[in-house]
Amino acid sequence: MNNLTSTIISEFNNNHFKEIYALADSSFKANVAESDILSLLNSAATLGKIKKYELAIAEDGNHTYRLYFDNKSLFLDISLAFDSTSFSRFGLRPYKLPPVLGRTDFLHENPIKTNLDSTIQKAAKDYMENKNVAGLSIGVFTNNEMYIYNFGETQKGNGTLPTENTIYEIGSVTKVFTGILLANAVVEGKVKLDDDIRKYLPGIYPNLEYQGRPVTLVQLSNHTSGLPFTVKLPDTKEDAFSPFVNFNDDMLFKILNSVKLDTVPGVQKNYSNLGTAILGQILAKIYGQSYEQLLTTYILKPYGMKQTKIILSKKEKRKMSTGYDMEGKETKYWYNKLAESAGGIHSTVSDMLLFVKKQMSDVDNATNFSHQPTFGDKQEGVGLNWDIYTTKKGYLRLAHDGGTDGF
Template sequence: MQSAQRRRATALLLALPLLGVFRGAQAADAIADAAAGFMADPRAAGLSVGVIRAGTASTHHYGRPLPDDRTLYPIASLTKTFTGTLLAQAQLDGRLALDDDIRRHLDGDYPNLAFEGQPIRIHHLVNHVSGLPRLLPDMPDGPGDIPYPQRLRAFVAGSTRAGFYAALHRVELTAPPGTRFSYSNAAAQLAGDILERIYGAPFETLVRTRIAAPLGMPDTCITLTAGQRARLATGYEGGVPQPDFPNQMQAAGALKSTLADMLAYARWHLAEQDPAARLAHQPTDRADRYTAGLNWQIQRPGGRRVLFQDGTLPGYASMLVLYPDNGMAIVVLSNEIDAGTVGRLRTLVNGIAQALDAEAPAVP
């Protein structure tokens, strides 16, 4: 039996407008039911859900104030999939090879970026198997009375490119690159810097000119205009509004986007017609049971692929999931984060996917 809290959330969701057109009331009901579970949490703020199935897209929005297709959300680590896509384009352009020793594309001498003669290669930078730390310089432990989001925001805001490369010279690898999973924003930032060097343009410009503009994604960017800022969803953590997160992480997590834009991006990746999209989806690294393409986590339960990436920043959580063998994609954007938000998003996505296609593999 539903709890009183879940019944209240369901009633709220049924009262909110459902945007977009989707074939069949049953599909819309399945999405609303799954969203009700997410919004039942008292900390939930807003939620935008986009689904592509059999070539048809639908958008669904919940919360107070009610978001819409053009509400902007920081997409955090979903940015890394853009970085991976740009790397795929760079290989196809002949600007680099994914198997290159990264030191070929760095200024200065970095003998430390190899372990027993095995160097960090380009593809290691977007698969969390490079051996680089989570951040560069690595963030020290702070006073327990200062919340982690506040410490992280201040640390990132104070970071500089000079400090990043000074710390890169001090990195000590403890295993051959490609053999151990260790989450690294620093590696994705370095990948973005390499892209800037080989193309002679800022990362944001590369995203705009090589991905966003061709796909009709006007609101996917790092630096917001005044009009875009007015459409930015306020982020919440533990019910507390969060200030803007600084942009220094760039290729690792600085992009903002809308549900409309992210559905265009998901549709392009889902089709796998562009050689860069196909290359980005090819498994390049395997560490234990972890398999990844160019910043797409990949699972193949029952022979069917699921490619996914999630992202979190103070105040926001997001997830993008592709089911190429089922012709389906799901995008979820939320302006709330707590210890359980990513798990709730995973439950939401899996609930929608299973309701719409019983053969859709689950996101683990």
């Protein structure tokens, strides 16, 4: 273990993030802004203190360490500079356990009669080879037809194949629903995209601007607000998105007062769970309804999505697939009120196909509006929470992925 790494770990655990940046060599500092590293470290700090760390890979001055937090791990990638007392490369990324391969047989009902069947079967086989996963549902919408494929089990060892009605956590795919709700508020004339968010928040927040430029609604949706990825509660230092947090309006006030912007809003994209979470809170206040009520009124009922919910009943929880983390350990049902609009939706493959169909055909004004670039352009940009990209063959792609601890 080199002294530089030990110093970085110590400084991190003492929240001395500027001191970590100071350990970079001149070439690193010339290419990477201090604010970028501080943002990265602040996001990692929401996981708590580093409990222990171990060297995973060492090659020619390049080192990768596994950092252990309370419930998660991260990879730290660093390259030592010539003098070995500074670094020329620094990065943090999610820890991914190598898949435990070996499963060759798993439940499915795929008839494997068409090219689509064969393509799906190959993709599912590659995924299901990992013994740490339990099951998989795949939905395809093409030529105005829906196809559903299910594989594995709803819980390891129970012998029950998932169905079109099995419920999953969809994580950050929730954000595109929030983008459509914002688009609807614009279409209805309740807000403008470039409205200062403080117009809709109780209290005074001089910190929610930088060099006279305020954070706006659209910036919460396209991730250019300058807000951090996530945040700790000022009082308890607990992750605000933890399922153990009983969120309330007073917490929102304290969180918003604790935020410090270090860049002009609207200039740079930095993915922010906090931004979309605040957007959901604002939309709920504007309409005088809960976020789930807005979802139901403007998306779920019009789309016919009868099995999609934020909060599940006991009966609905019994229809949920069991989640497993990357090490194959079972995870628990997850809920956090602040995170509802950023990653709180539960849904089924059949309902999500209805959602996809609506995006591709019979598009209403709000849905179409959410697909338009608000940062960048159609070659590569962001709509209202939609990632936008034009392929080399000229196809327009709208996308968003998502995941939780178990899904």
